[in-house]
Amino acid sequence: MFEKLTKKLNIFLKILHIKVFNKKNIKNTLYKVRCALIKSDVALTVIDSFLRLNKKKSLGSAINKDLTPGQTLIKIIFNELVNIMGKKNEKFNLLNKNLTIGMIIGLQGTGKTTSIAKLSYYLNKKTKKILVTSIDIYRPAAITQLEVLIKKTGAHFFPSDSFNKPINIVKLAIKYAIKNSYDLLLIDTPGTLHTDQLKIKELQKISKYINPTETLLVVDSMTGQDAINSIKKFNKYFILSGLILTKLDSDTRGGIALSIKQLTKKSIKYIGTGEKIHDLQKFYPERIAKRILGMDDILSIIEKIKIQINDKDSKKLKETIKKKENFNLNDFLIQIKQIQKIEGITSLLNHFPLNKLIKKSSLYNIDKKSLIKIEAMINSMTKKEKENPNIIKGSRKKRISLGSGITRQEINIYLKQFENIKKIMNQITKKRPNKIFQHIKNYFIK
Structure with a gap:
């Protein structure tokens, strides 16, 4: 995307x-x-x-x-x-007590029918009972398509057919939804050109009758600047509450997402990122801005790096390596604590020209839960054990296991990972490439 x-x-x-x-x-x-x-x-x-x-x-x-x-x-x-x-992200407005009605409109071919099914699937996690119906009597296949898709969502489908008038379908659906205590009714409408005055007036009449809580316009991101024109037209005829931007998984340039809010004063609420029923996401401007910059985690690290990296500990570790002293579990714990403070460590390290040996090391691949366990393990050791890990045998492992709450098998794995890191640190001492944390700090802080 x-x-x-x-x-x-x-x-x-x-x-x-x-x-x-x-x-x-x-x-x-x-x-x-x-x-x-x-x-x-x-x-x-x-x-x-x-x-x-x-x-x-x-x-x-x-x-x-x-x-x-x-x-x-x-x-x-x-x-x-x-x-x-x-x-900020604009949420779907769900009423607390009364039936919430959502009306989905848009041009034909924008992915409107698929989007309402995706929206049903997404909202089904947050809403107790959802009913979906279609008033697209002009394209009978649309009714069948929606019915098939809704079966995958956990929502319910209210049947309609091309022999009934859209306004009558709406009235029946509302009556059924209220009688059966539904929380939300979503209405799929015909794909409508903004120049088709007959359909526009028909939809305006329906909108006036139901007074929808949400009127979402589905927009195809691949249409580029033409999308702005259609949004303005639809906004003239309807009171739009937001937009669903589709086909962001395709070969789109993405710039339309930056234009919509300022030019139309309407918010993007959801984005379609694929063809599957779960491929709908909330639109978070901050996340998209980070993706556009190609810096998912770096921006947050710029804000936090100064307090996350402990100067005293980093200096101590640097001096230990420089003096070629024995790299022990105390030093290992310093590294563990540093990594714990930096979220998205793998994503972060990908931005640096680190030594290949470091990237292949087990430290680079340790997950967050393991970091917590390793710290607990080291904190359960005696001073002598931290300085001389080689003495940690059967009875000591049993005591450490009881003290830290992790298994002896995990202790063996983590001690092996420590040995791998020790080898890497020895090679860093010899070859003098950039140090991990010092390099990160220098990269971000003046």
Whole structure:
């Protein structure tokens, strides 16, 4: 999702290393961003507004002493990306006591029928009883298609046919939903061109009758800037509560997601990311901004890295390695604690040119639960055992197991992992490549 946009904006990894914050490099950087956004199908008015705000905030921004100029600039750009997409996720509005009615509209071919099934599946986890019906009498196959899809969702389907009028189907469905204590009724409508006045008036009449809590417009992301025109037209005829953006798994440039909120004042509530029934996600502007930047975890680490890495412990470990002293379990515990403080360690390490030996080591592949167990294991050892792991045999393992709550088999595995790390640390001492934590710290902190 957003792969093309991400590739075009991968200049941000280079921006991280900007050492001087001045008008020239800000101008050059924002020019590259502008080119990337244009190629990604973002509306020109949105691009101009976006860059104008970034330039203003960049030039007027005081450099955070804990961040490099490059990091400061990225943080500003990231915040503006989030702002133009709407700042926060807009939830589906479910009424507490009364029946909630949702009306799904859109152009034909946008994935509307599939989207309502996906939405049913998604909301079924949060809502007790969901009823779905179709008033698309103009395309009988649509009714059958929806019925088949709804069977996979856990929701219920209210039957309809092409011989009945849409308004009558709606009335019957509402009556049935109330009688059987449904919490939510979702109505699939015919695919409608915004120029088809007969269908538009029919849907307006139905909308006025049911007064839906949610009116969601389904938009095909592959249509690019044409999607903006259709949103504006539908917004003229209906009171839209939000949008579902489909086909974001396809060869789309993704820029439309950056344009919608600012140009239409409507929020994207959900995004379709595949053809399967579970391929619907909430639209989170912050997550999308991180994906666009290609920096899923790095932005959060920029915020936290200064307090996460303990200078005292890092210095101690560095001195131990430098002096070629025996790398013991005390040193290993320092590493474990450092890794525990950094979320997404694997994703993080992928951004650094680390020694291949480190990437192949068991430390690189230890999961979060194992880190907690390893710490518990080491804390259950005596001072002598921590400094000389070789003495940990049968009776000692039994005592450590009882003290830490982990099995003797796990203790054997973790001690073996320690031995692997010890070998790696010895090679780091000899070959002098970048140290893991020192390299991470230097990369992010001025």
